[in-house]
Amino acid sequence: GVGQPEKVLAPLLRAALENALRLGDDALTGPVSRGDAGTVRRHLERLAATAPESVAAYLTLARRTADRAIAAGRLRPADAEPLLDVLSGTQREVAA
Incomplete structure (x- = not known):
């Protein structure tokens, strides 16, 4: 629903890349790096419903x-x- 997603994503992607280059694995953030299985499950459910190719x-x-x-x-x-x-x-569900 964002009119110009590149304007929202570009600064986020730049910051993520800069942090990764500067900090290495210390830059890891987000639900996966925290082990938040519930959030990852919801992400996958949403992706499967709206962008299964992702x-x-x-x-x-x-x-x-x-x-x-x-x-x-x-x-x-x-x-x-x-x-x-x-x-x-x-992975098993997607492969099936």
């Missing part, structure tokens, strides 16, 4: 983000389990 990319990026957050010690493996379950369960 689900596979979301899953791939979310899994990579989770792996990096775990490796960097930002997300404990035990806390990541519900998130990884959501990502794995959705």
